Amino acid sequence: MSVSNSFKDAWNYAKSLLIGLGVTGKNFVKPTITVIYPWQQVDNLSTYRGHVELIPKDDDPFTPRCVACGACADACPSRCLSVVAPPKTPKPKADAPAAALVEGRVIPKTEKAAAPEKSRAPVQFFLDYSLCSLCGQCERVCPAKSLRFSNNVYLIGHSREDFRIDLLARMRSQADGKSAPSRPRTPESAPVPETEKEPA
Amino acid sequence: MRDQTAAAAAPTPPVDMSFWGDSYAARFEPDPSGERMIVNMGPQHPSTHGVLRVLLELDGEYIVRAEPVLGYIHRMHEWMAENRTYAQFIPNMGRVDYLHALAWNWAYVGAVERLTGMEVPERAEYIRVITCELNRISSHLLWWGAYLLDLGAFTPIMYAFDDRERILDILQMVTGSRLTYSSFTFGGVSMDLPPQFIPKTREFIATLRSRLPMYKDLVTDNGILRGRCEGIGILDLDTARRYGATGPCLRGSGQAYDVRRAEPYSIYDRFEYRIPTESACDAMARYYVRLSEIDESLSIVEQAMDSIPEGPIQGKGPRKIRPPKGEACFAVEGARGKIMVMVQSDGGPMPYRVKLRAPGFSNLSLFAELAQGTLVSDAVSILGSLDLVIPEIDR
Structure with a gap:
């Protein structure tokens, strides 16, 4: 060179x-373009897909549109939803949850064909967000259009339990105008989803 | 007595190689003269974008032999496909290549649509084109920043991420997520364009167009970068063909092969765009190809937004897919090359077999040959110029 x-x-x-x-x-x-989180928040979450949440009935904000058919739990690739249907014979309202706990289970596939009578709101609806991949299959298959994505992006937890979200309680507290409890109030009432179950 | 003679006659047992690591390393025998050295580059190395391990046999600073070791993030995507229904496999597609997830979405969804004979509405096709091209730009921008990071320039990735974040904002509007998209459905897309989507995208296109000259001044014309890229990693067309390289690696060697043009799918035949090629065959050629592709993708997005029709976004089809017996292939052009998905059905609710053809795998196989005889620092440049996404290679 x-x-x-x-x-x-x-x-x-x-x-x-x-x-x-x-x-x-x-x-x-x-000027700075970065959004510095704790002091500033982003404003484009309107179509953000956070975890799913239940949509209440138009006339009753405390009851979900859900008919507890179990299609969402069935369609979920990671089996992160667990739905407990009410007992088949209608009982007095006071002891319905207790009875549901006795008979409570994730609805197996075979029982879906037996069409439930009207207004069969679930007694329990849990989402294990730690397994969810936000694909939206549950939202797509819901026949009652009872599921939607929330915009809940600021979700903090210290353990796996914190991500087992009680969707019914969340919906009710939204109707009350309060913020949703992040963990179930009574842990023993939360059924462990049958994630180990082999796909049918 | 007899035992002793047998022991004396037997050849000396092989040297215990276990301290060299695993079976891969054992295949690299240490040089008896002690002049050559075996070095692991990775699995965690700043220039390997993921967990890729490259075993290097070095003579001084020159590479005598290089062997990529794969499989550190093998997640059995193909096996998972056989164990879940067709729709349940869609979220996996966002996680194969996290940088151009929509292309993988499209390849899988397209293969199943082809198998079942599903029709996709016009508007959904346009939304797919727009989002897929925006995703390609974001992938190229990230490559641009990460490649320069490999070469030791820290600042450019900040500019690249600035623009990339804008794309992610736009894609979040229409897909709901920012990285691992699973927004395409069989026969359509899951969300329609929100009203502010088109104005925002036009604004972004103008911004990015105004930034590209800055990229050129800052990086492309930079003497140091050119010194690190020009004449490095010469990949002649024959080698590229032998290894099945596609995408910018092949186009950087002068072959204008692009799946969008060669095997037209969807509505790509309605748009006018160039297939950028370079004849220099080196790392700089691949760099130029990717930067020109950003331009072309911007133009495709613009054309698509100009002509997008109104209408439904979801075609008719059964809620639970049960394709007839048979198999179908669908290929799309990803940011790294030809992505192909083969779906085989036995008529049941779950695929019998799904084969994913990842472009990164073929492009990585080139590395062993390209790196031979180069300096270690050039090998880093070559590895970066191939634009590897390790989760896609391992699948």
């Missing part, structure tokens, strides 16, 4: 350096 060539190279590198510094300098004086 001749001397003139190495001078040319050195000049080129120096020029690149100056141009680079120029670009950096221009951006240095521009």
